[in-house]
Amino acid sequence: LLKMPEPSHSADIVSLTFLLSTMLEWFLKPTQNENNILSVSDVSNVVLVYTMFKILFESVDLRALPYQSAFNIVSRISFETVPIAFNEIDLLSGICNYFNSLTFFELSDNGISLTDCLPFLQRLFSRHPIKSFTFNRNPLFNTEDGVIPIREIVIFEQILQLLCDSGLQVLELSANNVSDSMSPD
Numbered sequence: 001l002l003k004m005p006e007p008s009h010s011a012d013i014v015s016l017t018f019l020l021s022t023m024l025e026w027f028l029k030p031t032q033n034e035n036n037i038l039s040v041s042d043v044s045n046v047v048l049v050y051t052m053f054k055i056l057f058e059s060v061d062l063r064a065l066p067y068q069s070a071f072n073i074v075s076r077i078s079f080e081t082v083p084i085a086f087n088e089i090d091l092l093s094g095i096c097n098y099f100n101s102l103t104f105f106e107l108s109d110n111g112i113s114l115t116d117c118l119p120f121l122q123r124l125f126s127r128h129p130i131k132s133f134t135f136n137r138n139p140l141f142n143t144e145d146g147v148i149p150i151r152e153i154v155i156f157e158q159i160l161q162l163l164c165d166s167g168l169q170v171l172e173l174s175a176n177n178v179s180d181s182m183s184p185d
Contacts, residue, residue: 019043019052037076037104046084050091057098076104078134084110093123106134113139114176115155118162125166132170133163140176 019040043049114135141152163171
């Protein structure tokens, strides 16, 4: 049994309030949102975002059509400038599980390497028909003294194979620090 970490007191409450108000707007007018994207940005604690979704999902009566529509209408989730620690990756799966219609997922400027995301990506692509995946302004590999270890390259190859086998239509990997990870030798 995985015990979820407690939210930090340093979370950005203003951003979470905006996120919650966006969800509530969908509850009230689920057909009004043309983009169907839930954008989580500038929140300092992904644990608090996960906790908010858990509490929100468990506290609303999902049999009521507006609430059910609000969770089902979201087809795109974007985490931008949200720092994600290695021990928080599983929480991303927990957040995605609340939404049944995901076809787009973005991680941008999070400080997590793509190779650390393999177990998360395996769950994401097995549970959702992701057609577009964006991973921007993050490292692709973990390095040791400026050198990419062989195990990182093997994991990267597994991720590429997963993406090829998933039916993915759009892959965006831009402004990732590949050159910073490479040894000059």
